[in-house]
Amino acid sequence: MVYVRTVDGNDALTWVDEKGRTVTESQHEILRAAACEPETTTLPRLANHHQLVQEAVGGIQTEQITAGGQLGKPSSARRRVYERLKDYAAHVQGTLFDIKPLHLAIDEIYEAPLTEAARDLLNRELRAGVTDEKLVALVLTLLEEDRLCVQKDDVQAREPKIICSLGIRKDEA
Template identity: 40%
Template sequence: VRVLIATDVLAEGQNLQDAHIVVNYDLPWAIIRLIQRAGRVDRIGQKHDTILVYSFWPADGVERIIRLRKRLVHRLQQNQEVIGTDETFFGEEAAKRLHDLYTEKAGTLDDEGADEDIDLSSLALQVWNSATEDDQKAALALPPIVSATRALTVREEPRFAPTDDPPGVVAYLRYPDGTDTLIRVDNQGNLVSQSLSAIFRSIACPPETPALGRAENHHELVARCVKIATEEHATPGGQLGSLRSVRRKLWERLNGYRQQLKAHPNLFSSEQLQQLSAVLDLIWRYPLKNSAQEAISRQMRLGIQDIDLLDLVARRASEGTLCEMAEEESTEPSEPQIICSLGLVVSGG
């Protein structure tokens, strides 16, 4: 069977791991239905690195005729008023995710809380490409080194403690080998984060955000960032990300396998240990490519064995599809250059 056409009867209780392409002809508003369908294919026994899920965005006139979305929003708002729940349905973020889902944007169904430290250049390029031509011209007209300051975004929800987003400084640094990093410290010079994606998201703001005067200790805090980066050799590769990041999980999984081989050697241990040392060094020093991150994460969720995981990672390393690597041009100490800095202050303080 090459093509199987069915209703939602296949969405539950069926094992279709021999397939790797799912085509949705309808428009289920409950995203869980799409996840269930993909789950029939993305399961133990699946040999493909990538599962393709295609969905059809309805014609523009369909919503105007049936007004399904409008009626759903109205009904949910009524439910919210009656029950008193503080949940938000079909807000701006939900609408964006729904559109991304049907336009096949990669990562739409990924865990929002996962902090995956991807290539900083890729993150910046996405922002640059989404900027208007006027904003791009204004950015290009800035002086070589910018020390800007803006107000912190105030989050009044009780679940956010003041220490979650403290005032301080973010420094954007570049090493002699061309790699970039972000370091964030608080007003006392304590390290807040070295997670590229977390810092990048925390400093995001629209172009019209007003600039404020620098704090008196701004440059001292920038110097502290440089010192931290120099002491810890905080290259993008030296940052494995959060405990849930694919990169950290992969490094810890392979490092555990290495310790296991050392404790219980076998006939092939010597060759495998050499492979492990090489790939662990790569993963520690350089961020994973998006394609590698997605493929490896999928296989780890499917329960891939340690030896097969090593083969997968080693093959990608040999093909040059594992990590985003910058060529090392010198062996001089990796003292970073300051590209720019951003002060974060409490509004009015």
């Protein structure tokens, strides 16, 4: 079982078998399989544990690209903010509120992942039901302060971050 934060900032959990094939990505199923009593004895790690983790991470990366595209999953802060800003820009087109920085922010969000701080802040505001106007103001402030998106050079240098890997197997004894 591998828990990863992707380069786009999405969290992913997957379970692979001893041959590196995906068993499931269902969080419920994975956590149910990992449940055990505190006194459960540990078993030695499989010799190919790190290779299995590497294959799981590769599978997660492939899945992120095909399932969510450039903006990530529909529930991601990046996609939700992008869609809200795009809709807002279409709504205010040709008015005083149709400003160049708004379009720059939309383009930047499309091109690069949000910074961790921006993602956390935007998620919090989205959960609180922020209005479009306040969301635009917040995004434009983050853009102006260079805190909205990860710089392109940083994106290319980043790799997925393995938060946790856990080998689970039946005791053959």
